[in-house]
Amino acid sequence: MLCGMAKNEVKIRDKMITSRRLIAAVGSLLAREGFKGVGVNAVAREAGVDKKLIYRYFGGLPGLIGAFGKEGDFWPSLLELAGGDLQAFGRMPLEDRLSAFSRNFIAALRRRPLTVAIMAWEVVEANELTRELEAVREERIMDFFRMFFVSELPDEDRQAGIMIVGAGVNYLLIRSGHIDIYGGIGLVTDDDWDRIAAGIDRLIEGLIG
Amino acid sequence: MLCGMAKNEVKIRDKMITSRRLIAAVGSLLAREGFKGVGVNAVAREAGVDKKLIYRYFGGLPGLIGAFGKEGDFWPSLLELAGGDLQAFGRMPLEDRLSAFSRNFIAALRRRPLTVAIMAWEVVEANELTRELEAVREERIMDFFRMFFVSELPDEDRQAGIMIVGAGVNYLLIRSGHIDIYGGIGLVTDDDWDRIAAGIDRLIEGLIG
DNA sequence: ACAACATATCACCACTCGGTGACAAAAATC
DNA sequence: GATTTTTGTCACCGAGTGGTGATATGTTGT
Numbered sequence: 001m002l003c004g005m006a007k008n009e010v011k012i013r014d015k016m017i018t019s020r021r022l023i024a025a026v027g028s029l030l031a032r033e034g035f036k037g038v039g040v041n042a043v044a045r046e047a048g049v050d051k052k053l054i055y056r057y058f059g060g061l062p063g064l065i066g067a068f069g070k071e072g073d074f075w076p077s078l079l080e081l082a083g084g085d086l087q088a089f090g091r092m093p094l095e096d097r098l099s100a101f102s103r104n105f106i107a108a109l110r111r112r113p114l115t116v117a118i119m120a121w122e123v124v125e126a127n128e129l130t131r132e133l134e135a136v137r138e139e140r141i142m143d144f145f146r147m148f149f150v151s152e153l154p155d156e157d158r159q160a161g162i163m164i165v166g167a168g169v170n171y172l173l174i175r176s177g178h179i180d181i182y183g184g185i186g187l188v189t190d191d192d193w194d195r196i197a198a199g200i201d202r203l204i205e206g207l208i209g
Numbered sequence: 210m211l212c213g214m215a216k217n218e219v220k221i222r223d224k225m226i227t228s229r230r231l232i233a234a235v236g237s238l239l240a241r242e243g244f245k246g247v248g249v250n251a252v253a254r255e256a257g258v259d260k261k262l263i264y265r266y267f268g269g270l271p272g273l274i275g276a277f278g279k280e281g282d283f284w285p286s287l288l289e290l291a292g293g294d295l296q297a298f299g300r301m302p303l304e305d306r307l308s309a310f311s312r313n314f315i316a317a318l319r320r321r322p323l324t325v326a327i328m329a330w331e332v333v334e335a336n337e338l339t340r341e342l343e344a345v346r347e348e349r350i351m352d353f354f355r356m357f358f359v360s361e362l363p364d365e366d367r368q369a370g371i372m373i374v375g376a377g378v379n380y381l382l383i384r385s386g387h388i389d390i391y392g393g394i395g396l397v398t399d400d401d402w403d404r405i406a407a408g409i410d411r412l413i414e415g416l417i418g
Numbered sequence: 419a420c421a422a423c424a425t426a427t428c429a430c431c432a433c434t435c436g437g438t439g440a441c442a443a444a445a446a447t448c
Numbered sequence: 449g450a451t452t453t454t455t456g457t458c459a460c461c462g463a464g465t466g467g468t469g470a471t472a473t474g475t476t477g478t
């Protein structure tokens with residue numbers, strides 16, 4: 001018997017490829033199992049690689065998570081939040097702008113289940129990934145508001161009102177992973193989220209008008 | 210040497226007392242460590258009792274958690290949400306009523322850190338305790354709305370708007386356990402929460418007027 | 419006093435967790 | 449072709465998890 005490898009191909013050895021497999025494993029595990037499933041052993045198993053390499057290449061799980069955080073497009077860009085056209089967005093009346101923003105925001109996050117999973121993680125604990133996301137979000141959101149809203153919305157109470165609505169949307173998005181209905185509001189279908197957006201429209205309408 | 214018990218008192222054996230110690234241990238552990246600290250071993254250690262008794266008396270941790278859930282005053286009553294006087298509350302103008310409700314709601318939950326801890330737990334997983342709380346809440350909130358608001362607020366969008374604001378408050382309360390500031394809003398002092406309530410007032414004002 | 423029973427403790431199981439040192443195999447270098 | 453370096457695997461550690469059977473001890477009834 002020359003060699004027992006009947007069906008196993010020759011295993012190539014490449015640090016880059018292996019690193020990427022590990023990073024990708026964090027993502028798929030996070031999407032499939034939620035943050036509870038993201039551990040050293042599970043990630044290594046998912047990547048089909050020995051866990052030792054997590055320590056060799058990333059110094060540990062936090063390092064790997066940090067690397068994952070820097071790779072991904074977790075938070076929508078200004079452009080996406082503005083609906084694809086910053087100039088046109090800037091020319092809209094304030095009320096329409098806020099309404100469009102809320103719809104874009106919801107759509108952007110519904111398109112990013114990983115981001116929602118990380119947001120759920122934030123609620124529970126702080127780690128490389130949540131800090132990363134938190135920093136980017138704080139920066140983007142604040143930029144966005146400075147750019148498009150603050151000058152026309154100097155009232156502190158109204159600014160707080162908008163943040164509260166944003167917090168509500170975050171909450172509903174996070175919980176939509178585990179429940180189908182909250183306080184009589186559906187959290188599943190596109191229509192459900194249209195109704196939520198309509199509710200937000202009413203809130204904005206009142207806040208501005 | 211007759212008996213080695215120098216400082217240990219005679220250990221009395223009482224099923225009721227031990228059960229209560231276990232239930233109380235769930236509470237203090239939940240308050241001190243958060244839901245992550247609530248495990249069979251930790252609860253038994255906290256109660257100063259063998260973990261076997263959790264299985265004998267409650268059939269396991271879920272049973273114990275369920276018992277804990279039924280013991281506590283986790284969710285504010287209608288009376289508390291109405292500010293102590295249902296009649297007077299019912300006679301207020303709608304806008305004042307909603308404003309008072311939001312302030313009472315915030316105060317009631319800030320007074321119940323355990324409830325907030327359970328709400329954080331809800332985000333992560335479903336168990337006896339979260340299901341219990343969820344059921345009570347859904348029932349109370351819906352009752353409250355049917356009783357005081359629905360007849361004057363038939364608009365579905367406006368109802369959704371109020372729920373979104375409530376969701377936002379939940380989110381801010383939960384996150385106040387780990388962070389001090391969110392989107393520029395402080396989450397620590399009484400003044401911080403007054404500002405949040407003021408923001409909600411603006412939202413309500415617009416929603417009704 | 420003794421037996422019967424309820425109550426509590428203990429030792430132990432199989433398992434998972436994060437983490438590491440020793441070693442094999444492939445690649446790169448000489 | 450031989451040697452060194454990189455890449456990967458394996459076996460193992462200590463600590464902690466949920467869970468259980470055997471056993472000791474306090475309580476109660478006769």
